[in-house]
Amino acid sequence: MIPGLYHILTLSTVLFFIGVYGFFTRRNLITMLMSIELILNSVNLNFIAFNKYVWPNKLDGVFFTIFIIAIAAAEAAVAIAIIINLYRNHHSIDVEDAGEMKY
Amino acid sequence: MELTTYTALIVLLPLLGYLLLGLFGKKIFGNSSGLVGTALLLVTTILSFYVAYTYFFVLGNVNGVYQAIKPLQFTWLEFSPGMSIDMGLLLDPISCMMLVVVSFVSLMVHIYSLGYMKGEERYPTYYAHLALFTFSMLGLVLSTNIFQIYMFWELVGVSSFLLIGFYYNKASALAAAKKAFIVTRFADLGFLIGILVLSFYSNTLDISTLIQRLTSPDGNEMKTAVAASFMGLSALTWGLLLVFMGGAGKSAMFPLHIWLPDAMEGPTPVSALIHAATMVVAGVYLVARLFPVFSMSPIVLDFIAYVGAFSALFAAIIACTQTDIKRVLAYSTMSQIGYMMFALGVSGNTSETGLGFTASMFHLFTHAMFKALLFLGAGAVIHYVHSNEMKDMGGLRKKMPITHLTFLIACLAIAGVPLLSGFFSKEEILLAAYQKNMLIYGIALFTSGLTAFYMFRLYFNIFWSKPYESAHESHHGEGGFVMMLPLVLLAIGAAFAGYIPFGKYVSFNGEAHEGHMDIMFSIAPVALAIAGIGLAIFLYKKENEKPGNISAILGALYNSAYHKFYIDEIYLFITKKVLFNVIARPAAWFDKNIIDGMVNMAGDSTVWISGKIKGIQSGKVQQYALYFMAGIIGLVLLLVYVWK
Numbered sequence: 001m002i003p004g005l006y007h008i009l010t011l012s013t014v015l016f017f018i019g020v021y022g023f024f025t026r027r028n029l030i031t032m033l034m035s036i037e038l039i040l041n042s043v044n045l046n047f048i049a050f051n052k053y054v055w056p057n058k059l060d061g062v063f064f065t066i067f068i069i070a071i072a073a074a075e076a077a078v079a080i081a082i083i084i085n086l087y088r089n090h091h092s093i094d095v096e097d098a099g100e101m102k103y
Numbered sequence: 104m105e106l107t108t109y110t111a112l113i114v115l116l117p118l119l120g121y122l123l124l125g126l127f128g129k130k131i132f133g134n135s136s137g138l139v140g141t142a143l144l145l146v147t148t149i150l151s152f153y154v155a156y157t158y159f160f161v162l163g164n165v166n167g168v169y170q171a172i173k174p175l176q177f178t179w180l181e182f183s184p185g186m187s188i189d190m191g192l193l194l195d196p197i198s199c200m201m202l203v204v205v206s207f208v209s210l211m212v213h214i215y216s217l218g219y220m221k222g223e224e225r226y227p228t229y230y231a232h233l234a235l236f237t238f239s240m241l242g243l244v245l246s247t248n249i250f251q252i253y254m255f256w257e258l259v260g261v262s263s264f265l266l267i268g269f270y271y272n273k274a275s276a277l278a279a280a281k282k283a284f285i286v287t288r289f290a291d292l293g294f295l296i297g298i299l300v301l302s303f304y305s306n307t308l309d310i311s312t313l314i315q316r317l318t319s320p321d322g323n324e325m326k327t328a329v330a331a332s333f334m335g336l337s338a339l340t341w342g343l344l345l346v347f348m349g350g351a352g353k354s355a356m357f358p359l360h361i362w363l364p365d366a367m368e369g370p371t372p373v374s375a376l377i378h379a380a381t382m383v384v385a386g387v388y389l390v391a392r393l394f395p396v397f398s399m400s401p402i403v404l405d406f407i408a409y410v411g412a413f414s415a416l417f418a419a420i421i422a423c424t425q426t427d428i429k430r431v432l433a434y435s436t437m438s439q440i441g442y443m444m445f446a447l448g449v450s451g452n453t454s455e456t457g458l459g460f461t462a463s464m465f466h467l468f469t470h471a472m473f474k475a476l477l478f479l480g481a482g483a484v485i486h487y488v489h490s491n492e493m494k495d496m497g498g499l500r501k502k503m504p505i506t507h508l509t510f511l512i513a514c515l516a517i518a519g520v521p522l523l524s525g526f527f528s529k530e531e532i533l534l535a536a537y538q539k540n541m542l543i544y545g546i547a548l549f550t551s552g553l554t555a556f557y558m559f560r561l562y563f564n565i566f567w568s569k570p571y572e573s574a575h576e577s578h579h580g581e582g583g584f585v586m587m588l589p590l591v592l593l594a595i596g597a598a599f600a601g602y603i604p605f606g607k608y609v610s611f612n613g614e615a616h617e618g619h620m621d622i623m624f625s626i627a628p629v630a631l632a633i634a635g636i637g638l639a640i641f642l643y644k645k646e647n648e649k650p651g652n653i654s655a656i657l658g659a660l661y662n663s664a665y666h667k668f669y670i671d672e673i674y675l676f677i678t679k680k681v682l683f684n685v686i687a688r689p690a691a692w693f694d695k696n697i698i699d700g701m702v703n704m705a706g707d708s709t710v711w712i713s714g715k716i717k718g719i720q721s722g723k724v725q726q727y728a729l730y731f732m733a734g735i736i737g738l739v740l741l742l743v744y745v746w747k
Contacts (some may be wrong), residue, residue, distance in 0.1 A: 020732065023725070023728060024725055024728065024732075025731065095724050096723070098722075098724070099721070099723060100722060101722045102723075103720030103723050
């Protein structure tokens with residue numbers, strides 16, 4: 001069986017919800033960051049798949065994907081910097097421990 | 104035009120003095136600040152005399168009628184075309200006369216204070232305030248615009264407040280300053296409303312335009328002002344009554360007179376300047392300034408006449424019983440201003456009936472001389488014996504010969520003894536009253552007898568009575584040259600000011616007014632004056648039992664007069680018991696509970712609502728993400744199923 005658009009969309013949906021699930025349930029910030037990467041990659045898959053199967057003559061989807069990868073890299077750098085700072089202040093990277101910014 | 108420059112300088116030099124002494128007095132001028140202030144005022148006085156001379160003898164008289172000259176006028180604040188607050192200078196007979204009076208008396212007081220206030224801690228401040236007062240008073244008399252009058256009116260009120268409270272570490276002086284300020288402020292409220300009413304109907308604030316519009320019976324403004332009525336009186340009458348209320352407050356007319364006796368807490372030269380010669384006649388001046396409009400309303404004129412006559416009599420009775428010499432003089436001032444007021448009230452606006460106006464201004468002029476002299480004389484006495492009470496005085500005629508002589512001249516002048524200034528002006532007033540209203544004439548005649556009595560009671564108690572004995576022999580004598588010079592100059596004024604042919608220069612319409620003196624008419628007042636003096640000689644020349652016996656016989660009457668007819672107590676009752684309890688307390692309750700309550704409720708409800716919803720901002724990142732997710736899902740559902 002040759003994988004078609006539907007298979008890829010199913011895969012990306014699954015990936016997306018795994019990411020969302022991870023983001024909501026994990027308390028470790030690194031894991032949450034990884035979940036976000038999963039979500040982003042599911043979106044990337046969507047772009048690629050639609051580009052290939054719906055408009056094979058165009059490159060828009062590929063470019064979007066490349067941009068998203070670049071932004072994800074930058075975001076990962078920033079997020080990790082935040083996490084390091086948080087660790088220095090709280091000696092923990094548990095998201096529950098960083099609750100000062102409330103009412 | 105040199106007249107413009109000179110007139111402007113008359114007003115601006117005292118202002119300069121105020122700024123110089125007020126800003127740099129303590130640091131730079133120190134003990135020479137008195138000389139600086141006096142020198143500036145000397146220039147002002149010379150300019151005033153020059154301007155008055157130029158007006159009366161060179162420029163003012165056109166074909167036998169004195170015209171108003173406005174050397175300077177500019178718009179300061181415009182509300183609508185024609186309705187503007189202007190600043191300007193107005194020269195006409197009464198303003199020129201007031202220029203002379205104010206600057207001359209002020210100069211005398213400045214010179215006198217060089218001796219009297221010497222060594223005071225706040226000597227520069229004193230002269231600064233004197234300069235401020237002189238500036239405001241001169242500005243007031245030269246005003247072209249009724250609102251300009253109002254501003255300077257408040258300024259003289261402020262400077263009066265500052266000077267009454269000059270000894271600010273004395274509780275009674277502070278209370279007196281506050282009282283003077285509040286009572287006159289209350290009256291000024293009426294004045295302000297009166298200005299607004301008059302300007303609303305005449306559609307202008309300029310005095311000459313206002314007079315012109317509100318005196319022509321055919322004009323539209325006059326018609327609407329007379330037609331509009333409120334509680335049975337026309338708008339014009341109301342406006343004038345309210346303006347008169349302002350004048351009555353400043354001029355200490357009954358029942359707004361209560362501040363004047365207390366104002367004597369200020370330094371004595373200040374009393375001479377502000378509370379005898381100049382500021383307190385501002386009310387008379389105001390009525391005279393607007394006299395053409397006042398003469399359109401006979402009701403108001405009658406009201407003024409009765410208020411004036413009653414105040415004159417009322418104050419004279421109280422003056423007979425007071426023992427503080429400055430208070431006697433204060434009540435005497437009130438009584439004499441009453442004379443001026445009712446003289447305006449009995450005046451009319453035709454050449455037959457216009458005598459009262461001239462007489463009133465004449466009396467204002469002569470009164471300024473002899474009353475300032477009396478106060479300065481009293482100041483010298485107080486300076487000598489260090490007391491205001493009659494019982495500490497007596498027998499001072501040998502110790503203070505110049506003061507004694509000048510004081511005697513002033514007493515004779517105020518009593519209306521022939522050939523001295525007060526005689527002429529008082530005769531004119533009595534004649535004006537005689538022609539118009541016999542009741543007022545009767546009151547005035549009786550009051551003039553009382554005046555002679557209480558003035559000589561004062562005179563004998565200070566200078567005769569018992570021989571002077573004091574534990575501490577006075578170390579500075581009568582007060583030296585600077586204190587005696589003003590007394591002598593003023594005594595010359597008090598003796599001879601009556602010989603000025605006043606009617607020729609000052610009258611309600613600018614035309615010469617021939618006052619005629621009738622020997623037969625003068626018999627009654629002169630006889631009464633002599634009787635009053637005689638009674639005073641009989642009772643007070645030598646210390647004896649008679650005055651005590653008489654006051655014992657009069658009993659309740661004497662007591663109530665001694666307590667100033669309990670007017671102060673009535674005021675206290677009205678303010679404390681009635682106003683505070685009936686109006687102020689409910690108002691305070693309303694303010695605290697309703698107004699503040701509404702504000703608090705707004706705040707409290709915000710706090711309550713935010714307390715309820717603040718849990719949303721929990722600080723938990725994943726919770727925020729959940730809201731975000733829920734929002735997105737909601738939006739998607741909305742876009743997919745609702746807004747397809």
